[in-house]
Amino acid sequence: MSTELKVTNKKENKFNLITTLAKYSVPILFTIICIICIIVSKLPLPYIAMELVSRLDRNLFLVIALIIPVLAGMGLNFAVVIGAIAGQIGLMTIKVFDIGGVPGLALAFVIATPFAILFGYGVGKILNKTKGREMITSLILGYFANGLYQLVFLLFIGTIIPVKNPELVLAGGIGFKNAMELDLIKYALDNIINVPIMGIKIPVFTFILVALLCVFNQFIVKTKLGQNFRALGQDIHIADVAGINVDKTRIIAMIISIVLAAWGQIIFLQNIGTMQTYTAHEQVGMFAVAALVIGGATVTKATIGQAIIGTILFHTLFSLSPAAGKNLFGDAQIGEYFRSFIAYGVIAMSLFLHAWQKNVAARNKEKLG
Amino acid sequence: MADNHAVKNVLELKNIEKEYFGNKVLKGINLTVKAGEIHALVGENGAGKSTLMNIIFGMPVIQNTGGYAGEILLDGKKVDIKSPNDAIDFGIGMVHQEFMLLPGFTITENIKLNREILKDNPISKIFGPSLKSLDIETMRKDSQKALKELGMTVDDWLPIAGLPVGYMQFVEIAREIDKQNMKLLVFDEPTAVLAESEADKLLEAMRKLAAKGISILFITHRLDEVIAVADSITVLRDGEQVGAMTKEDVSVEKIAQLMVGRKVDRIEKVTKSDAKDDKDIVMSVRNLTVHMPGEKVKNLNLDIKRGEILGIGGLAGQGKIGIANGIMGLHRATGEVLKNNQPIELNNPRKSIENKLAFVSEDRRGIGLLLDTSIELNIAITSMQIQDGFLKPLLGIKALKMMDDKKIREHANKFIKDLDIRCTGPTQYTRRLSGGNQQKVCIARALTLDPDILFVSEPTRGIDIGAKKLVLDLLVKLNVEHGMTIVMTSSELGELRSICDRIALIYEGELQGILGPQDSDVDFGLMMAGEFKAHSKEVV
Numbered sequence: 001m002s003t004e005l006k007v008t009n010k011k012e013n014k015f016n017l018i019t020t021l022a023k024y025s026v027p028i029l030f031t032i033i034c035i036i037c038i039i040v041s042k043l044p045l046p047y048i049a050m051e052l053v054s055r056l057d058r059n060l061f062l063v064i065a066l067i068i069p070v071l072a073g074m075g076l077n078f079a080v081v082i083g084a085i086a087g088q089i090g091l092m093t094i095k096v097f098d099i100g101g102v103p104g105l106a107l108a109f110v111i112a113t114p115f116a117i118l119f120g121y122g123v124g125k126i127l128n129k130t131k132g133r134e135m136i137t138s139l140i141l142g143y144f145a146n147g148l149y150q151l152v153f154l155l156f157i158g159t160i161i162p163v164k165n166p167e168l169v170l171a172g173g174i175g176f177k178n179a180m181e182l183d184l185i186k187y188a189l190d191n192i193i194n195v196p197i198m199g200i201k202i203p204v205f206t207f208i209l210v211a212l213l214c215v216f217n218q219f220i221v222k223t224k225l226g227q228n229f230r231a232l233g234q235d236i237h238i239a240d241v242a243g244i245n246v247d248k249t250r251i252i253a254m255i256i257s258i259v260l261a262a263w264g265q266i267i268f269l270q271n272i273g274t275m276q277t278y279t280a281h282e283q284v285g286m287f288a289v290a291a292l293v294i295g296g297a298t299v300t301k302a303t304i305g306q307a308i309i310g311t312i313l314f315h316t317l318f319s320l321s322p323a324a325g326k327n328l329f330g331d332a333q334i335g336e337y338f339r340s341f342i343a344y345g346v347i348a349m350s351l352f353l354h355a356w357q358k359n360v361a362a363r364n365k366e367k368l369g
Numbered sequence: 370m371a372d373n374h375a376v377k378n379v380l381e382l383k384n385i386e387k388e389y390f391g392n393k394v395l396k397g398i399n400l401t402v403k404a405g406e407i408h409a410l411v412g413e414n415g416a417g418k419s420t421l422m423n424i425i426f427g428m429p430v431i432q433n434t435g436g437y438a439g440e441i442l443l444d445g446k447k448v449d450i451k452s453p454n455d456a457i458d459f460g461i462g463m464v465h466q467e468f469m470l471l472p473g474f475t476i477t478e479n480i481k482l483n484r485e486i487l488k489d490n491p492i493s494k495i496f497g498p499s500l501k502s503l504d505i506e507t508m509r510k511d512s513q514k515a516l517k518e519l520g521m522t523v524d525d526w527l528p529i530a531g532l533p534v535g536y537m538q539f540v541e542i543a544r545e546i547d548k549q550n551m552k553l554l555v556f557d558e559p560t561a562v563l564a565e566s567e568a569d570k571l572l573e574a575m576r577k578l579a580a581k582g583i584s585i586l587f588i589t590h591r592l593d594e595v596i597a598v599a600d601s602i603t604v605l606r607d608g609e610q611v612g613a614m615t616k617e618d619v620s621v622e623k624i625a626q627l628m629v630g631r632k633v634d635r636i637e638k639v640t641k642s643d644a645k646d647d648k649d650i651v652m653s654v655r656n657l658t659v660h661m662p663g664e665k666v667k668n669l670n671l672d673i674k675r676g677e678i679l680g681i682g683g684l685a686g687q688g689k690i691g692i693a694n695g696i697m698g699l700h701r702a703t704g705e706v707l708k709n710n711q712p713i714e715l716n717n718p719r720k721s722i723e724n725k726l727a728f729v730s731e732d733r734r735g736i737g738l739l740l741d742t743s744i745e746l747n748i749a750i751t752s753m754q755i756q757d758g759f760l761k762p763l764l765g766i767k768a769l770k771m772m773d774d775k776k777i778r779e780h781a782n783k784f785i786k787d788l789d790i791r792c793t794g795p796t797q798y799t800r801r802l803s804g805g806n807q808q809k810v811c812i813a814r815a816l817t818l819d820p821d822i823l824f825v826s827e828p829t830r831g832i833d834i835g836a837k838k839l840v841l842d843l844l845v846k847l848n849v850e851h852g853m854t855i856v857m858t859s860s861e862l863g864e865l866r867s868i869c870d871r872i873a874l875i876y877e878g879e880l881q882g883i884l885g886p887q888d889s890d891v892d893f894g895l896m897m898a899g900e901f902k903a904h905s906k907e908v909v
Binding site: 203219220222223225227228230231234235238241242243322329 | 469470471472473474476482483485487492493498499500501502503732790
């Protein structure tokens, strides 16, 4: 799902090793690091495969949620954090009413969606006022939403919102506990269809959902709406002159992204089985963005393929680096440091590369003119 | 056209007038475009061409400034064009000077931008028309048809990025003619960015369109093109219609003369020019290329004589503005600039200022002034930064430099008096000053640097007439009394001719020639239009 539809350009058909390498430099680099990690960690391959399957199951939806804003020229959407919050609101609700299993999960999706639409609309509105600075704005909005979230669920629960269940509420009767057991919906989605292959449980149904999401993304691109997204992603001014309703289109892109993020967070947490009430959403944006960027996506271009490759690479690294750190330095903590270094470093590098490429393009244009 | 004997008028403008804040920019324009006619509109910058286009195309800027007077008739019916969308509905198309194309989209996608042909799918029936699929096949067929009409054979599924500039122009035109009911097509300087062979192809396409019955309004300053394609010609100058001709009685010289006109009101200098040594070159510019967007300079060679006022003229976008910006290091430049035979480092504004060059920018409010800072600080700040002026040591320690408020105040007061800056005092913010007084603050700052050469760009832009005269008088005074070398860039030829000793005319980033202020209008007109070399023999 690149910004171009299929383009037959004769020049591109010429295979050029160096440009190809340069084009895929980021994923190639991380593939190498991953292989080193696999070797150094000395973990058995079946274990790695199992880890990988469960992490893909958890995270792929969240990463794919980022693609449409990129397409619409709004950059990497750190505001998926706000979508994650909407998802958690859905989960907390079913926990309060104690509805479990597939019906509970379905209810969580249903409750989270209107919140996500509302939040997406708000974020879209704000981003329309801060055109050109969407990424930093969405990042800070994520932090701000986190503050509001704490206010509501630490202070309003038990005071304004009557929840009495001592299993959920802190000892003083005000505010949710730090952790919530989600055993009532644990694996509810994954276990609908679950095929074990060589001892590894494959959550087929979740992957079907992910595949449907991919189809949905591909479908959107080929519609009028998708064409508007792509036009916006190229040049907002020209799109405006052509009569495209720029602000409305951007809000729609943001709503889609945030709703997908809310669903993604529910899928993530039903796999984990517990919810850290006040921190589960915090890193969602950062990790999803890092995964997408490692797959070779940039601020202006992202595809489903990049999302999948990036998620595989990022989470291989993520799950193996403690073991690798322990074997190399005798301390798992160093591996932990290494992985947060990777997550933030790769985002910084992507932003830098993007700025640099833009600069080079401008220079080249000058030379031509 | 054979069956179309009774040629009707597609567009009629009757006595169009337009005022911007009491300043009349169009003074009763009458213009008629017949069906299938190519009508050329020629004029200097500021002649009113673009205002007229904005009126025809219903641009918001016209409505926001009080509308216009007069009548527009389309096909003989009076119409009121309130927005660009109205204009499109009436069948008026516009080919923009800068391309409105998305580089990553294919030719077809650009031609059909926001006019995509859609088809239903199951999901769109539930969720509404914005989820309809694109009918790529029909879109491509339409585009191929439009491209073919222009005599263009190119794969319509190639992306725009990477196409030659000439092709991009054709895609723009194809987009316009793909629209239904297209009656009148406005070309705003379409050949400005094209190479000669491409321009020829474009003119060919224009003829084809005209033969199909589409009327064309063609704005240009390339006079040979006017001669080549136009059926009738209207010349504007200062918002007045100074000439209307048909192709039978037109010549390049005639248009050139009408375009420039004689409006020279020379401020005579108590001239010291006899004392001036003609060979005393203070600055020579060699092979200067400046990458200023929209004002590119290409391989320019120019000598500046000590103690002269050198004018730099030319039409907008031809590169005259780029020269001073390049020499001062504000836009990326290559080449060589020698001052007193010493090279000046380019792309480094600090070095330029250290070499005693000063610049009053054309972008007064953008880079000329710190708008939310006082007059006194605006005047002193460059000197403080570069020359360590207006600084005093703190407690006798030389490394710690403090602003010398007293000195700054005295200095500002002196300039406020000398240049007659109308303000409430030296601490007033420059944002609240009128354009003329802001310009004086800029000049005061430049003079504070005590420059050898003063570059002034568009010194009278956006200033009322009284203040204009004051600024020009001031420049002459500086030149005569202090022997300062001044290089003035201006779009107003009359202004250049009123105070300059020599006027260099720039066309397409290159020096066309240097004229004296009293040289003939025809020469000025030809040089500005880049026709001088081709026609010089006939006029001399």
